[in-house]
Amino acid sequence: MKICSIASGSKGNCTYIETGDTRLLVDVGLSLRETLLRLDAVGLDAAKIDAVLVTHEHIDHIRSAGSFARKFGVPVFVSHLVRKRAEKYLGKTRSIEFESGTRLSFRDVEIDPFPITHDSCDPVGFAIDSREGRCGTVTDLGIATRLVIEKLRGCRALNLESNHDVDMLMNGPYPWELKQRIKSRHGHLSNEDSLQLLHELAHEGLEALVMAHLSEVNNHPDHVVRSTESFLAAQNVCAPQIVIGEQYRASCVMVI
Numbered sequence: 001m002k003i004c005s006i007a008s009g010s011k012g013n014c015t016y017i018e019t020g021d022t023r024l025l026v027d028v029g030l031s032l033r034e035t036l037l038r039l040d041a042v043g044l045d046a047a048k049i050d051a052v053l054v055t056h057e058h059i060d061h062i063r064s065a066g067s068f069a070r071k072f073g074v075p076v077f078v079s080h081l082v083r084k085r086a087e088k089y090l091g092k093t094r095s096i097e098f099e100s101g102t103r104l105s106f107r108d109v110e111i112d113p114f115p116i117t118h119d120s121c122d123p124v125g126f127a128i129d130s131r132e133g134r135c136g137t138v139t140d141l142g143i144a145t146r147l148v149i150e151k152l153r154g155c156r157a158l159n160l161e162s163n164h165d166v167d168m169l170m171n172g173p174y175p176w177e178l179k180q181r182i183k184s185r186h187g188h189l190s191n192e193d194s195l196q197l198l199h200e201l202a203h204e205g206l207e208a209l210v211m212a213h214l215s216e217v218n219n220h221p222d223h224v225v226r227s228t229e230s231f232l233a234a235q236n237v238c239a240p241q242i243v244i245g246e247q248y249r250a251s252c253v254m255v256i
Contacts, residue, residue: 001132001208003157004253006030006038008139008212008245013061015137015159015210015245016044016253020108020130026053026137026159027061028068035064038250047072050107051096054078056123056140057086066090077104077111081122100124114151116141119186127151133205139163139213142185144197152201156256157208159245160198162228163188164218172218188213191224195231206238207256212245221246 006014012029016039028035039046051074052065062082066089069076075094083090083097098104100122104111108131113124118140125138125148136152137159152158169179169190181187189197194211211224221244228242243251 001130001135001157001256002253003135003159003208003210003256004042004044005159005210005212005243005245005251006035007247007250008210009214009216009247010060011247012063013139013213014038015212016049017128017135017137017157019128019132019135022051022107022109022130023049024051024053024128025049025068026126027055028052028065029060029063032064032067032071035068042250042253044253050074052076053111053113053126054082054086055125055137056118056120057082057089058120058140059089061140062086062089064089066093069093077106077113079113079122079124082120085121112151114147116148117143117145117185119181125151127155132156141189142187144189144193144200149197149200154203154205155201156205157210157254158201158206158240159210159212160194161189161213162191162194162211162219162224163213164190164215165220165223166190166192168220169215169218174217182218188215191219191227195227198228198231199235202232202235202237204238206240208243208254209240210243210245210251210254214244216247
């Protein structure tokens with residue numbers, strides 16, 4: 001199993017997941033050119049990717065999903081509602097539409113799109129199961145519901161939002177209305193809430209952890225590294241590799 005954060009943040013998101021015989025991109029929120037450059041920079045062959053999965057219709061997640069899929073002749077997995085909303089970005093792309101909460105079979109994997117709380121029309125996270133185990137990705141969620149916890153249990157690899165430090169957000173430059181949106185149940189997960197979710201998900205088989213979608217204004221990678229490492233040291237359950245998803249370059253490819 002492999003996982004790599006190609007881009008993570010409000011200017012573009014893309015995650016590479018390889019499990020079994022299947023290679024996936026979850027969201028393509030960068031330009032097509034930049035996506036291809038970053039994949040190449042970490043030794044990943046864009047032409048070997050089998051499908052694109054879309055979490056929701058915001059531009060930082062879907063910008064080049066359609067153009068990537070058309071260039072390489074692969075399908076886009078997208079919910080019915082998002083497909084209708086995102087015609088501008090998907091166009092004549094070959095789509096495999098799903099209902100949130102309904103599992104799908106694709107090649108040698110099972111894809112489980114589960115609903116999350118965010119201010120978009122039909123946002124989902126994904127749990128992906130193969131003979132190599134489970135990989136999960138969830139960002140852009142205001143709260144970690146019981147369903148989110150249940151869907152992500154048992155993951156070997158996890159891409160998990162840690163968007164903002166609450167003090168930095170509340171004392172920062174954003175207008176009050178935007179601060180309230182980010183903090184709301186339809187906004188983004190704080191560092192503290194992310195660790196509370198990780199507490200629920202930690203198990204001895206968790207081997208790779210990407211802390212994702214960090215705000216450039218209201219967070220700092222050092223905060224996330226320190227708090228995550230401190231949490232993991234204290235719980236004595238698992239010791240995963242930790243990567244901070246970055247906005248301007250791809251992470252290393254974690255192989256587990």
